[in-house]
Amino acid sequence: MTMTLYSLCGVDAARPFSPHCWKAVMALHHKGLAFEERPLAFTVIPTVESGASKTVPLLRDGQELISDSFRIALYLEDAYPEAPSLFGGPGGVAAARLVEGYSQHVVHGVITRIALIDIHAMLAPADQAYFRKSREERLGRSFDEMAAGRDAAITALPAALQPLRHMLAFQPFVGGATPLFGDYILFGALQWLRITTGSVHLPPDDPVSRWFDRCLDLYDGVARQVA
Amino acid sequence: MTMTLYSLCGVDAARPFSPHCWKAVMALHHKGLAFEERPLAFTVIPTVESGASKTVPLLRDGQELISDSFRIALYLEDAYPEAPSLFGGPGGVAAARLVEGYSQHVVHGVITRIALIDIHAMLAPADQAYFRKSREERLGRSFDEMAAGRDAAITALPAALQPLRHMLAFQPFVGGATPLFGDYILFGALQWLRITTGSVHLPPDDPVSRWFDRCLDLYDGVARQVA
Structure with missing residues (x-):
């Protein structure tokens, strides 16, 4: 199943701009994983995934829901060890x-x-x-x-x-x-x-x-x- | 053969103070290697080891002579791979x-x-x-x-x-x-x-x-x- 990455945008959903969300986007590409990015306005973040997180990035991967860019990177390194490492040891x-x-x-x-x-x-x-x-x-x-x-x-x-x-x-x-x-x-x-x-x-x-x-x-x- | 680490001191040779030399001292202890520290005054540095280096730390290990704290750490990691890693990959x-x-x-x-x-x-x-x-x-x-x-x-x-x-x-x-x-x-x-x-x-x-x-x-x- 394709993952969903909730990220941040303003009026234009085609221009997600959050530094922390870009870390997660690049980490997902680094691992070669398919994902759908869903940019959200600040005030919309608390309404998705039953209000699981006040901040983005927020990653939905099957049953797993992970917030915080560093925790997302650690999760990807652990869950997809066969893909290129994000940390090099x-x-x-x-x-x-x-x-x-x-x-x-x-x-x-x-x-x-x-x-x-x-x-x-x-x-x-x-x-x-x-x-x-x-x-x-x-x-x-x-x-x-x-x-x-x-x-x-x-x-x-x-x-x-x-x-x-x-x-x-x-x-x-x-x-x-x-x-x-x-x-x-x-x-x-x-x-x-x-x-x-x-x-x-x-x-x-x-x-x-x-x-x-x-x-x-x-x-x-x-x-x-x-x- | 015991290594020699040339470091930096002022009038009191018992108080070596250079930040870069302390990196090398700690790296040698980390690797569990025996060494003799020889603190030098600024103007004495160019007179040792045939003027091999204008700066300290300078490490003599048998035939090898390595200057610069980072290069010393890389050398120790390479030359003593069985000792605890200095970098973790x-x-x-x-x-x-x-x-x-x-x-x-x-x-x-x-x-x-x-x-x-x-x-x-x-x-x-x-x-x-x-x-x-x-x-x-x-x-x-x-x-x-x-x-x-x-x-x-x-x-x-x-x-x-x-x-x-x-x-x-x-x-x-x-x-x-x-x-x-x-x-x-x-x-x-x-x-x-x-x-x-x-x-x-x-x-x-x-x-x-x-x-x-x-x-x-x-x-x-x-x-x-x-x-």
Whole structure:
């Protein structure tokens, strides 16, 4: 039976933009698994699967229902061991949690400040109200304050990506010669930025841009088709 | 034959402080290998092993001479495969380069601003002159400017460690249930801070402090003995 991946969208269901959902999409393609993606608006998420999760991604695989992108990757690695590994062994699983920490606590903050107003503009009115309230509570600042920091955040982005650039001096992917889930963690962040703002705000010859392009090329360019 | 690890010290050879050398020390203990550590002053490094390296750590193992902490770890993993793995598989090797990037480009900058004057005070006059000149060139600012930023850097340290703290909510070590080279990369940074300034400048109940204490306990507390 085909799996269902619930993801996140605004008014246009053809432009799912959540960084965490993109991690799950890339992990499913990495494993070569067939799935149907069902993008949902923020306020629709609690109405599917009997309200099983307040957040997406949420994966339905037969009797199994798994939320959280990292837990989905662990589930896929365990349930489909014959497909290409998402982690490259136990050391890779463990280190991916630090990659997640770096992505969420160094990179996401900068991207949020760049993309906030663009994301808001993609949403229907009911979702805009939810988004504004939840983000102002989470970030402790008003939308107007955050919007004023957009240019400074674009300026700060290259430095936030310096750890990734450092790594790319040694190897083409976080996974080494080929991508692993660690790549999809950071890809998800920049794909979120690209879809919501139309750009990754980096020079095309930046090693990070070239790595991002390699990720967009994966799996017949599936991630490039959404823009 | 016992290996020789050339490391870095100031006037007191009993207090080697380099973050990169501590990575190599911990990697050698992890592998259970016997070695003699020979701490060198900055200006002495080019005089050993026929000037083979301008930097330490530098490892002599029989006919082999290896510089750079990451290359030393890769060498040990390859040359001593029967000893406990430093990486936990190929995914762990690859991801460790991103851990290195995070450590050097997010954490080291903050620690440098906290510890700079303390490091300078540990050195003999000839090494002080080398250190001041090389660091002012590398960092593009005068010592006085950097010293003025010390309190701000102490305030910034907890946020720079948030990726590590995120990971510690899921597992006790970067390596998962037990430490791997990724732990020693970040341990080296905080051990450098501890030895040069006398403190890691974090609350004792911070998850990062508790992880650091677990690392100090490893291998009969070898790293705790230097203070």
